Amino acid sequence: MNGSHPGGSRRFGRLRRPRRLVADAAALLIAAAVAFPLYWMVLSAFKPEGEIRSTEPRPWTLEPSLDAFRRVLGQQDFGRYFLNSLVVAAVVVLASALIAFLAATAVTRFRFRFRTTLLIMFLVAQMVPVEALTIPLFFLLRDVGRTVPGIGLNTLGSLILPHLAFSLPFAIWMLRGFVRAVPESLEEAAYLDGASRARFLWQILFPLVFPGLVATSVFSFISTWNDFLFAKSFIVSATENSTLPMALLVFFKPDENDWGGIMAASTVMTIPVLVFFVLVQRRLVSGLGGAVKD
Structure with missing residues (x-):
């Protein structure tokens, strides 16, 4: 009953x-x-x-215009800035995903000295404000650029390396839960079937933690794509290596700001983020679910 x-x-x-x-x-x-x-x-x-510029703003318009978009897309270096942002974001996303996957696997599957200390250092790195490290990073990149070409000031490398460094701690901490969720018995069974460690890593473990990689990639992409502080601080004179947020400065004028151009440029900047999110949304939901379960 x-x-x-x-x-x-x-x-x-x-x-x-x-x-x-x-x-x-x-x-x-x-x-x-x-x-x-x-x-x-x-x-x-x-x-x-x-x-x-009306003193009575309305939440609609009866005469939509594309003039602001024409001014933005007609800007001389806008396409180059867009390409630079795309290159920097793509390199940071791919490199952080690869390095974070290998590092998360190492700190989860292996026991070694100072392992706990290393994990705590990853967590502490997330607590340091980006603004507090901008000036030290400026002098570091200036000095390193004198001996190592390609990563000094006024290069795309000066934007890639700092963003990569700030993305990795979060990505490693998040991926630890996904790697730990894969049972060790599965790894042992793969070894008994003759699989090497590299084969298990890329053909078995990697697909299982891929949703977590997508979730961390969204964080890396958004923080890199929308960055203005590093782009303003580290690209001092080589404007051809500037990124898309720097294009907004063209519409800020001393006498009168071009608010239409600012809003149009901001809209164009938002489109790649929305496209990236739509492409990975299914994997993102499962990835965040896995992180919560951990």
């Missing part, structure tokens, strides 16, 4: 329904608050100049 009572289940369902409605309403309000700045940015990019 089933111990549950149909009437009690119905009453419980009626009690849950108002709570569910309140939770859904709160989620919608939060989503609207988060999405409103993005909506206003895109709206301002399509507004004509007169509406942008």
Whole structure:
């Protein structure tokens, strides 16, 4: 005999329904608050100049215009800046994913001296503000660039290396949970079947932790793509190596800012992030789920 009572289940369902409605309403309000700045940015990019400077702003426009986008895309170095940002972000994402995967496997599967100390150092590295390290990194890159060409100031390497260094601690900590979730019995079975360590690493372990790699890659891509501080600090004179956020400075003028151009450039900058997120969203959800389970 089933111990549950149909009437009690119905009453419980009626009690849950108002709570569910309140939770859904709160989620919608939060989503609207988060999405409103993005909506206003895109709206301002399509507004004509007169509406942008109007003293009575409206959350719509009846005369959308592409003039701001024409000014942005017609900028002389905009395409080069876009390509530089793409190269820097791609290198950081791929390199951080590869290094973090190998490092997370090492600190999870192997026992060695100072292993715990190394993990604590990864955690401490995340606590240091980026702004506090910008000036020391500037002098470090200046001195290293004198002996090692390609990674000194005014090069794309001066942007890749710092972002790689800041992305790795988070990626390693996150991937540890995915590597640890793979049972050691699976590794032992692979060795009994004649698989080498390299084959197990790339053909068995790598596909299993791939959702975690996607989740960390999103963090690396967004932080690198949107970076302005390093691009402003480390690209001093070689403007041909500037990245896309630097293109916004063209529209900030001493007498009168071009807000339409600023919003249009910001919209163009946001598109690759949205495209990247859409491409990896399924893997991202499973990756974040795995991280929470750990």
